[in-house]
Amino acid sequence: MDQYTLNLLVVGASFALYVGIAIWARAGTTAEFYAAGQGVHPVLNGMATAADWMSAASFISMAGLIAAVGYGNSTYLMGWTGGYVLLALLLAPYLRKFGKFTVPQFIGDRFYSQSARMVAVLSLIIISVTYVIGQMTGAGVAFARFLEVSSAQGLYIASAIVFVYAVLGGMKGITYTQVAQYCVLIVAYTIPAVFISLQLTGNPIPGLGLFSTHTESGLPLLSKLDQLVTELGFNDYTSLHGSTFNMFLFTLSLMIGTAGLPHVIIRFFTVPKVADARWSAGWALVFIALLYLTAPAVGAMARLNIIDTIxxxxxxxxxxxxxxxxxxxxxxxxxxxxxxxxxxxxxxxxxxxxxxxxxxxxxxxxxxxxxxxxxxxxxxVLANPEIAQLPGWVIALIAAGGLAAALSTAAGLLLAISSAISHDLIKDFLNPNISEKGELLAARIAMAGAIAVATWLGLNPPGFAAQTVALAFGLAAATIFPALMMGIFSKRVNAAGATLGMLSGLVVTCLYLFTYLGWFFIPGTNMMENIPANYLFGVPPAAFGPIGALINFAVAYLVSSVTAAPPQHVQDLVESIRVPKGAGAASAH
Amino acid sequence: MADKSSSNAYWAANIRIIMISLVIWFVASYGLGIILRPMLAGVTVGGTDLGFWFAQQGSIIVFIVLIFFYAWRMNKLDAEYGVEE
Incomplete structure (x- = not known):
């Protein structure tokens, strides 16, 4: 059987599985559509969260980023996992106790303000839309490479698959498909890594192989790699070649950004109890770590293999x-x-x-x-099985894994967008009298609309696609994360404080990025050249998140301290989300 | 909900556990993996030093242990204060 037929078979089988799950897990109520009926087991939710979180960037790009720079790009490893500690300790249990469906809904209720809620909706949509572009283009490229269709045709296929299970099943369908997608992507990632680690070091666990002896030379693998790259004039692999301050700030930006991404946060609304939300964050990180502990080994070993080949x-x-x-x-x-x-x-x-x-x-x-x-x-990552001379079915598996990573993240983002539109905008703002059935229909139409927009953006990717990732993380860190944290940990921050805090975080972060990357990322419109000498206090645009968050916190506390305290019922709400007792089934109101 | 003073004590205990956990979170990543790496240069791990290991493996393992510790400790605290579900 040739490689093309194998790819087609393996990818086709994985898609049949996703569609089968979607039909089995249809959503009948808004609670099922928005939060999977709050009946998802914490371990399964952990798996779904891992697939939701690990996008084409984690699966395809991260190992390559680490391979190119070495130690300096450990920022991605620490940043994209450390955010889960913040989620588990500071946000997830309390938001689950609150027991509603969307992130803007919490912000709206806690800060008793429609304007706060609308600023949150705006941030959520900017974050999720910019994030989804990358997923759709990634899926299109994976299709083009492995199924030999054009990138546009690939994109249509990807959209059609997501349409089936996201529109039909909502959060419920997405959750169970993500569990399947996690299994596909982790198997696909691990198998080639294990074989390469065995070939190079004799150790079957890549994370351990990275620190073992390179069999051929008898030197530690990393010493061998350092030696090879420096002999070719490259920077050595294991040292830092930038500033410690930048590495610190960039890691912090990724961590806070991760904890503030709405599509990750809403996954914790799906578990039955507050205690489950805590466990679930731990399980999510276990499943994420299976890939993240392997990725640095994949990167270092691929770099070594390429030099050895040439x-x-x-x-x-x-x-x-x-x-x-x-x-x-x-x-x-x-x-x-x-x-x-x-x-x-x-x-x-x-x-x-x-x-x-x-x-x-x-x-x-x-x-x-x-x-x-x-x-x-x-x-x-994509060529790894071929470099290690593994059989054709492993190559086919990598194709299915890359697609699973891109599609699972796209579906999670699309759900965050559509629930913000149907629940926050339509149900609670434009038409509060809408029936449950009407809202479910609105949610499905919003989902279909979001898929259409994402497909269009995937077909016509704005030239700035790469820079928008910095925007998504920066805004998540500067708007959503601080607002949620203050909503839980402070009883004093009020409507005016939170709204102005989020707005300042949003505006200042956008301005800072636009100054160096161009207005709305249009090339040539930047007011200052994008070089370190021009940065304010040396802060690169991609690491601005923590500064934006700081501004948000400062403005919110300052404004709150000179205006009236929140009303009693809001202070009671804060008291109640702080204790797990009495969460029960969630409700729309 | 339990009475006011008991729920305040519960929250104070929670904040204390969060603070301790965040210190560990910070030390394992920003500390040992980034800022304190030069101090760990003498400790060799597989061709490089302990700081490199923390940046690419150790910090992630510490994060996992930390979240499970927090979940376990908080569930115990819930039971002590009678606020579990």
Whole structure:
């Protein structure tokens, strides 16, 4: 059987599974549509949260990001997991006790203010829409590579699948599909990693293999890698080559941003009890860690493998002839994500750091005329099974895994968007008299609309797609997270304080990003060049989240302290969410 | 809900547990993984130092243990104060 048929079979089987689950888990009530009827077991919710959270960025891109920089990009590993500690300790149990369906609903009730709720809806929509663009384009690319359809056709297929289970099943359908998607993606990620770790170190657990001895050279794997990359003029892998301050701030930005992402927070509304919300956050992180503890090993080992492939007789000997390059390089050259250009005309592939001044003399001495080999970091995970020469079904599994990661996150985001529209905007703002049945229909129409918008944006991705991720995390950190935290931990912060706090966080964060990245990310409209020398106190735009959060907190406390305290019933509400007793079944009102 | 003073004591105890947990959270990631890494340079782990291990493995493991500890401790606290579901 050829690779294409295998891919088709494995991906097709996984899709049939998702659609089957969707039909089984149809939503009949708004409680099922918004919160899966609050009957999801904490371990299953943990699994669903892990799939919801781990997007194409975690599955496809993260290992490549770590491989490219080494230690400095540990920020992603710590930042995208440490946020769960904040969620478990500071938000999840209390929001579950509150027992409603959406994040803006909590903000609206706690701050007894429709304006606070609308600012939250606005932030939620900006965060989720920017985030969903990346998922849709990621799914489109995965389809294009593995199923040999055009990227646009791939996108239509992806949208159709999400449409079936998200519109039909709402949160209930999404939850159980995400459990299946988690299983697919973790198996797909782990199998090639285990084999590569075995080949390089003899240790079957990649996270341990990373710190084991490289069998071939007898050196520790990381020492070997440091040696190889420095011999080619690159920065060494295990040291920090930026400022400690930036690494600190960027990690903090990712952590607070993670804890403030609405599509992650609403997952904790689906468990039966407050105690379950606490356990569930732990389980979510266990399932996330299975991938996150493996990813740094995948990154380091892939980097080592690539150098070994090109310099198969060591970095001091001649590199491999282009004509003798391995099969996987040929496959990926076709996609354009891996490129070779013979600059010095010797028919061999030279891969080194031609931007290093210190290495220039060495390179010239060896007759090299510039780096000839470039690759997109995203291919490291996708090409992993081919690099390790694993059988065809593992390659097919990687395709299914990448798609599972992108689709599960897209579905979670779409639910957050559609529930904000149907529940916060329509039910509680525009038409409070809408019936349960009417609201369920509105939720389904909102979901279909959100999918249409996401598909359109996936087909016509704005040129700034990469920068918007910084926007999503920055805004989640600067608006949603502080508002929720103050709502739970302070009885004094009032409507005016919270509304102005969120607005300041929103406006200042956007302004800071636009200053360096262009107004609405339109290239050329930035007021200052995007270089470290221009940053305010040296804070890069992507790490602005914590500063935005600080501004939000400061404004909220300041305004609250000079205006009247919240009314008694709101203070009672805060008292009641602080104790688990009496949560029971949640309600719309 | 229990009476006022008991629920205040429950909340104070919760805040104390959160504070202790957040200190551990901070030390395991920002501390050992980033700021204090130079101090750990002498402790070798598989070709590099302990700080690198904390940044890429240790911090995540500590986070997991921390969340389960918090869940276990809080569920016990709920029972002590009679506020469990």
């Amino acid at each position: 310099y198969n007789n060591g970095t001091q000997a001649d590199s491999v002839l282009y004509e003798e390059r391995p099969e996987w390089m040929r496959t990926w050259e076709v996609t354009g994500l891996l490129k070779f250009e013979d600059k010095n005309g010797d028919g061999r592939i030279q891969y080194y750091n031609d931007k290093s001044e210190a290495f220039k003399a060495t390179a010239e001495g060896r007759g090299w005329a510039g780096n000839e080999f470039t690759f997109n970091n995203d291919i490291l």
